[in-house]
Amino acid sequence: MLSMESGFGIAWCAGEDAWISLTMIRPGELWNDGNGVPINAHGGGVLFHEGTYWWFGEHKIGGEEGNRAHVGVHVYASENLTDWRDEGIALAVDDAPGSEIPSGCILERPKVIFNARTGKFVMWFHLEPKGGGYGGARSGVAVADAVAGPYRFLHSLRPNAGVWPENVAEEWKRTLTEREEQELAALGLGGAPFPWYPREVVFRRDFEGGQMARDMTLFVDDDGCAYQVYASENNGTLHVSLLDETFTKPAGRYVRIFPGRFHEAPAVMKWGGRYWLFTSDCTGWAPNTARLSSAASMWGPWEEHGNPCLGSGAQIANSFESQPTFVLPVVGKRDAFVYMADRWRPGNAIDGRYVWLPVVFRHGLPVVEWRGAWEVEGEWDV
Template identity: 50%
Template sequence: MIRKLFFSFLVLFTSCNSENKSEKSFYPGQYWLDNNGVHINAHGGGILFHQNKYFWYGEHKTEGEIGNTAQVGVHLYTSENLYDWKDEGIVLKVDTKDSSSDIYKGCIIERPKVIYNKKTNKFVMWFHLEPINKEYETQEGANVGYGAAMSGVAFSDSPFGPFKYIKSVRPNAGVWPINVQKFHKKPVSSDVKKIYGGGPEYLPKHVDSLNILGRDFKIGQMARDMNLFVDNNEKAYHIYSSEDNSTLHISQLTDDYLSHAGIYKRFFPNKFNEAPTIMKTSKGKYFIIASGCTSWSPNPARSASADNIFGPWKELGNPCVSKDSLTTYYSQSAYILPVQGRKDAFIFMADRWKPDNPIEGTYVWLPLKVKDNKLVELVWKDKWDLSIFDNN
């Protein structure tokens, strides 16, 4: 009850203060009200631009620690200007009847992303999924945790949904990456089959000595924090934290965007990147911004660049250059949004997590500056608007 009253006060406080704000500005880290005057509930989300409208899909959070699990589903908001958002409701609902469903209420659904397939005219959603009691040889079968490390897939005929859940998978089962090493194909020791916590403090310095890639070859690779990217040629890619979060994978999707094509590469082994985001400039340069692995606590962002999505990738360091850069301004990357109608205009979207009461989490949106097509830079701003891109 105290939490409910506190959150209601915060929303009321924000609503009163909003009278003093220009509705055509962004206020990073502050509460962001929708058309109903309610704080936007689309955490870990991403945005699809379709027919002159932005579609923001994200995790619907509820009050209390139980809100870290999926109690409702994936929430959608729409906007024509990126400032003002309309609540369109829940577009992918958790299953409340069939307890054997992988998306049964109480599972974990994180970082949903939606892309549009021009060939099939379908809208395809991928998300990180942790079903209840989904056991693998690599986990000990807790009620719900992060051992399953699966990818959920759903689709719809409309960007407004509803989305139909079709499957959950471990990526690329029985397929080696393009850059597989000989030792990966050697027999895996019993030690490798133990469960690890998904962070550098739980794994040896050189995790390739464990051959987690080889361990998961038959059942498919782990996929936790993730993103989607559609290139200029309409090929789509799934980028995700794999191998107990120690290594990033970039995997090409099939032409219908519903499965993995069996073409993928490993990047930054042993570097423990999560929350990966990806973008491409008008000059063909790719950039990744990700975070380290410190659970809900913020840490310094990392960035990298490449001339091809499959690399080689060059590590560039922390793109944040203002005060609190070592915490990525107390946030974690979620998505990089290309602003339509403006050349090389990108918005870095991030979350400020509130694991004790997830519904109170806020969003940090900042302009992403590309410097000489070589580096990306994030400068903190208390308030900003899209005119910052006028000189691009």
């Protein structure tokens, strides 16, 4: 007999004396929480804390209006990555006068990290003010005393205002002339790949007010330093930015990587003494070919390794019809990571699906191979 419960399937096999339960992850199918309700945590990330995994993500509503925030950030808890408890809304939208996170704003890709120095849980996310489209390109920050919240909104910002990136030549460390501003404005840059992208111009435009920050992730290194990695400069360039000791602000050190290559949806893991970065191209809600890059240091230099996806031709071309959001280390397992991605449904946002797959290693590279179903417990050796 076989019983399937949404994307987490439970196979019951009749043995001689007992029934045996095997819990599977089924990418792209509906995943229910312990109450039988579909999990609502899109563009998310997972924090492991004191024996439990905490999954934070965007709470969506139905229709196109679900692409904007109307509830907030949802959080779920699990000890095994398959059975998830609904722990409620970690950060709620706020319609009070002057709020920066009212209903109808854009609140995307929330990530939470723990600061051992302060004892606080810190959430960062991509924030666009209500009614402004994607022109704001800000980072929102919230904190909590407990992992599930409630989180208190602190501030929003454009990172690294008044700071030059560490890996650009001195000749480019100057603000734009009036003529350069006019020429840049005439290009009409949005967020999509642009054939004549001015690689040494956009970050100079944003020097005083701070750098644009759209798709983003957080990464805490073994030494306790935390980094924000985000798509900047009208999505044309990625930035790697060190956070301060509280994890609530930039520390004033950052580098630009892959100027003009148009990466977004960054997700970071550390393996084999190197840092590995999964990203996507910039094609809006439509899936595209994923990219893999690596460096010996978060400060670079970074090199690209091509497409990390293994599967059929269509799956390789569109990254399993999904876009990366996070790479989760599995605690207690050797070389064990879960690649987390989203299958967006912008016409009915609440129907977005989760594509979780094990990271496997081929010829010294971490890659992602399609599986219709897989077992967390059976995937890796202890």
